[in-house]
Amino acid sequence: MNKPESTAPAHFLRQIVQADLEAGKHSQIVTRFPPEPNGYLHIGHAKSICLNFGLAGEFGGVCNLRFDDTNPTKEEQEYIDAIKQDVEWLGFQWAGEVRHASDYFDQLHAWAIELIKAGKAYVCDLTPEQAREYRGSLTEPGKNSPFRDRSVEENLDLFARMTAGEFADGAKVLRAKIDMSAPNMNLRDPIIYRIRHAHHHQTGDKWCVYPSYDFTHGQSDAIEGITHSICTLEFEDHRPLYEWFLDNLPVPCKPRQYEFARLNLNYTVTSKRKLKQLVDEGHVDGWDDPRMSTLSAFRRRGYTPASIREFCERIGVTRSDGVVDMGMLEFCIRDDLDAHAPRAMCVLRPLKVVITNYPEGQVETLELPRHPKQDIGVRVLPFSREIYIDRDDFMIDPPKGYKRLEPGGEVRLRGSYVIRADEAITDAEGNIVELRCSYDPDTLGKNPEGRKVKGVIHWVPAAESIECEVRLYDRLFKTANPDKGEEGGSFLDNINPESLVVLKGCRAEPSLAEASLADRFQFEREGYFCLDSKDSSAELPVFNRTVTLRDSWGG
Template sequence: MSEASKTGNFITQIIDKDNETGKHGGKVLTRFPPEPNGYLHIGHAKSICLNFGIAQRYQGQCNLRFDDTNPEKESVEYIESIKRDVEWLGFNWADEPKYASDYFDQLFDFACELIKAGKAYVCELNAEQMREYRGTLKEPGKNSPYRDRTPEENMALFMEMRDGKYADGEKVLRAKIDMASPNINMRDPIIYRIRHVHHHQTGDKWCVYPMYDFTHCLSDALEGITHSICTLEFQDHRPLYDWTLETLNTFHPQQIEFARLNLNYTVTSKRKLKQLVDEGHVEAWDDPRMPTISGMRRRGFTPASIRNFCERIGVTKSDSIVDVGMLEHAIREDLDANANRAMAVLNPIKVTLTNYPEDKEEIFTLGNHPKNEEAGTREVPFSKELFIDAADFEEVAPRKWKRLSLNAAVRLRGGYVITCNEVIRDAEGNVVELLCTYDENTLGVNPEGYKPNGVIHWVSAKHAVDAKVRLYDRLFNDEAPDAKHEGKTFLDFINPESMAIAEHAKLEPSLAQAEPGVGFQFEREGYFCRDLKEEGMVFNRTVTLRDSWAKIEAKG
């Protein structure tokens, strides 16, 4: 059972009560029904963990069903990405993936049944007229002039719609419910519209397509879904869900709504995420700065960290904003426990040990994980010329400086204590090399009299692996980029420092064998993984060792 399925919530309380009363004979069948019009994001991860987790909890099953009723915006690419994401998160769906389009014949028959019962009619109002007739939240709508057509006339027109006689938008089929309903969703909603477009599953068989609300409830019914779990935005649609199933006298799943996941510093609208991709603000849907599951996977997030995050935020009935720091904490916690350690110098400065023999090399054995002996060890070569990070040297040491400075000593991680004796600069005054001496008696010990300023990481220059390291940060620098800001859009809050690149990083040689996507802690730098797409030695920063944003905000 996954982490997300272990704890109870108000949904499991409903299911427990159903099971106690014998409803559905103790059967639990859920579904995850994404529209294949984009890549899944962190909000979908919560729904995946909830639906699949509940099925696991009750030894039931969960269907993966694509609600593919809008072929203009859908693609096989999105379908395949969704399958990968669900599997990567650690879940398996029952049987083969299902499609709403599998039921198009039955849905068409259901629509005909409503027409024959006088519960649906063909309407010719255009979009502007439809809005006018619909009314407002304070004023009731008014009946369409086409509302009183006979069932025979409506059937004839609907068949002509199906046969391609009319252009897109020329006619629609509407349910006949109540134009005075206080719930706008019940004011004769459209249930079929004309679209002369190729469908990725059914080809050119259809030129009329059912609307989402009509399709969703009937797909649930046809599959025998016991508990139709969805986000709060569908709460106002539940009366239509119930009306459709009751009017057609079908199996009636119970729709249960929960609060969607809202993260600060994040945008999860698929339309806006697509805009980021289409306009080139990010590389692609799987850009590691994106809140998509594929982006987080490429950045180095683990399935366990996302499942644990979804479990911790819980399932509630009221909307709230979750601090993205909770997600970052979840991945830090997982990688701290499971990621091997390695040394990487992102902004290298050359160090020459002037008293180290020219032809000498040593191999130091370092542990892969300080808290886990079972993680084993690795061999790290040492030689006369090294690289350390530019951030680890100051010629004149600031107060409480714990790294290398002129005429001061520092310990190399797993190695010797060295002392900086001379600084070499280029014509522009930049430090390009440090001349240091090492003490051969300090390997693993601190002889009396030594007070090294701290411990820094390093890489043997002779053995270093060249790499490009991308330092990712949050994509947006505003806590609520998606909120209404006068004269601005969410694009105005893109963080210009969301990606920096260390073009000439130097890695210890063990990292040459790093598998793409596998996390490492680069000691004192953060958590990184080798990129899943680019060839060569390209690494992405998953997350820093600590939440640097909290410190920045505190100072502000």
């Protein structure tokens, strides 16, 4: 088989797959993405999705989506639906129907009975506390459970009664009989089945015993004919157990497990427990709050699938743990949106400007390009006597180097005329409430010879602009490693109080009245924005800032 044409780096997993195909070890590769439906997917999962689906697509194989639904007390259909949406949003399609570990519960249960019959599994009555004591430590071997030598007949009877629901949760477990002195703690008689009287979202009330992840995962891979079972490095120590089950059961094939370094991104947390805590305690507005590290949050914030995929490709695939800078992810979305996002103008903090020498009642129709480099048409802006500019674009006593409006100073309005600030109108408290300016009618779209103008500012027409709300999102945490709270504190101590600034009464150019949820825009001089998928309405559009125009965190 020829190596597929690709500009992607030849990381070690690509090389393994390529070598396996060339050696005839497999005629087609089969990978899988096996999330547990106990929360929403986060940016770390994106790396695994892109890797598993990407390798399958690159080498003409297939990738399954299989939910690891072995713990019904923490799983919800909401999470299943969200995960499917995230995978499709990233641009991938799984092979065949969605699969569930619960699809294989009957077979897994039968294989557990086979282990008992072979003398390789037993029912244990130790409490969790006792089991931890018997397990030993990294420096001391464990010791055998007093129930380890039960007869096959007694174990079969007890497991049948566990399955029938005769015992309370936690009263007994089924354990594999391997080696309590093994250096690898995972081989010290691991749990295969637990009693759990819980309704399951797929199997209902059929089961009151549920298999462990370690017992389920490898056998599910084998049932599905997975050729390359790709996991993150924390599962490396589980691989001997993965292989022990495959070697001791009549599985249809023996997949091979490979590990890679997970994605660690600074200024974020990706622990599902911590993400859930943020949601449950109201620190954020749900799993898809645009400050969260979940894929649904990135989608709501305006990130594109292409930018996420490009980010995952750029960070590469290695076996060395490291931390990726959030700036790289932000670079990828800026790079994508700079090339594709139409331009528009939105005044976030409006200040009314009256152009005193412009004829009353006159309205001009100006055409501005929708993109400076792409030929994607124009947008129309009415221009008349009254407009809005941003409050920050006028200062009475500006600092040195200020290139916007000041008393007696001139600027160009984007795509329009040069105006001069003649008078500032203030209220009783001294706040500027209106500017009186004059315009030069000979400067539309040009600078007359010898005329120098300090800067260009954005604006919108007063009468035709639309009112909107703008939400300025930033990083949720103020420190690069938010998991390390202040001494004696928690990660919550590191929440950035400026991670969301809500601006009401903003004014946007009229073309934005036609914006859809699929659109992304560069608001000139302000950043990249999209409509909020939850709170935006035709009566009041709500725009979320996806990312600033440049890195505002100083590297």
